[in-house]
Amino acid sequence: xxxxxxxFPGSNREGDAARALRQAGAETSIVWHADHDxxxxxxxxxxxxxxxxxxxxxxxxxxxxxxxxxxxxxHAARGGLVLGICNGFQxxxxxxxxxxxLMRNRDLRFICKRQHLRVERNDTxxxxxYALHQAIDxxxxxxxxxxxxxxETIARLEGEGRVAFRYCDxxxxxxxxxxxxxxTNDIAGIxxxxxxxxxxxxxxxxxxxxLVGGIDGRGLFESLLRAA
Amino acid sequence: MKARVTVTLKTGVLDPQGKAIEGAxxxxxxxxxxxxxxxxxxxxxxxxxxxxxxxxxxxxxSEKLLAxxxxxxxxxxxx
Numbered sequence: 001x002x003x004x005x006x007x008f009p010g011s012n013r014e015g016d017a018a019r020a021l022r023q024a025g026a027e028t029s030i031v032w033h034a035d036h037d038x039x040x041x042x043x044x045x046x047x048x049x050x051x052x053x054x055x056x057x058x059x060x061x062x063x064x065x066x067x068x069x070x071x072x073x074x075h076a077a078r079g080g081l082v083l084g085i086c087n088g089f090q091x092x093x094x095x096x097x098x099x100x101x102l103m104r105n106r107d108l109r110f111i112c113k114r115q116h117l118r119v120e121r122n123d124t125x126x127x128x129x130y131a132l133h134q135a136i137d138x139x140x141x142x143x144x145x146x147x148x149x150x151x152e153t154i155a156r157l158e159g160e161g162r163v164a165f166r167y168c169d170x171x172x173x174x175x176x177x178x179x180x181x182x183x184t185n186d187i188a189g190i191x192x193x194x195x196x197x198x199x200x201x202x203x204x205x206x207x208x209x210x211l212v213g214g215i216d217g218r219g220l221f222e223s224l225l226r227a228a
Numbered sequence: 229m230k231a232r233v234t235v236t237l238k239t240g241v242l243d244p245q246g247k248a249i250e251g252a253x254x255x256x257x258x259x260x261x262x263x264x265x266x267x268x269x270x271x272x273x274x275x276x277x278x279x280x281x282x283x284x285x286x287x288x289x290s291e292k293l294l295a296x297x298x299x300x301x302x303x304x305x306x307x
Contacts (some may be wrong), residue, residue: 057293058296061293061296062293065292065293103299106242106244146242148298148299149298
């Protein structure tokens with residue numbers, strides 16, 4: 001699998017995303033945001049975490065309109081895989097590749113901690129290495145992760161099974177105190193209509209090495225490699 | 229030509245920053261504050277042949293970038 005990781009000014013998690021992908025067996029390259037094309041043969045595009053353009057205007061707003069995003073849109077339209085993590089999820093929403101918007105966290109704080117997620121389905125290119133409804137232990141680090149969308153949009157996402165992950169506790173119980181940021185329906189990540197684009201606030205790439213306390217994030221990258 | 233674009237959150241969209249400011253105003257003892265909503269103001273110098281062309285450019289700027297119309301409204305003014 002060939003993975004292209006897009007680097008915007010202010011991205012800072014591209015190295016971690018590349019490391020997680022290489023560990024799973026992918027070939028990775030870094031693509032500059034001002035480029036117009038993705039490398040030939042790209043299977044997966046990753047929009048990594050960070051603070052593109054210093055979060056100016058709105059998180060992901062300026063990056064969402066970068067040159068390279070036209071190529072990412074075409075790649076997605078052809079059925080190519082796209083993964084947006086944290087700021088990458090914000091960029092996907094701002095670029096129109098995913099619906100909705102990530103608003104300030106309910107309590108206005110930047111939250112950086114370990115967080116469990118429930119895997120809502122395990123029949124997609126991103127989650128087939130997980131068990132259905134498995135509670136995975138990953139990490140979050142964001143100030144704007146409160147997912148909001150029109151009521152009809154939420155109903156459509158739920159009806160079409162497009163919620164990828166929900167915030168839960170260690171036992172897999174969704175919502176309540178386990179929702180860190182006020183996100184609608186405890187949504188931590190969503191898919192596009194064709195399930196080839198995933199945006200998620202949490203960082204699976206943080207938890208791929210026992211040295212840092214867990215490897216639950218590996219499943220996502222291993223799933224992608226199985227998809228290839 | 230000078231112009232101003234004001235971007236505000238739509239009614240019903242939770243505005244925790246506005247709420248925090250509202251709380252701070254109350255704790256400062258400023259009286260009569262019923263509620264606060266925070267928005268953004270863009271002061272723009274625009275090269276346009278006439279006000280209609282200027283408004284069209286401002287509307288394009290607002291729709292394409294300045295506002296996220298999922299949660300925000302915008303208002304255009306020529307000053």
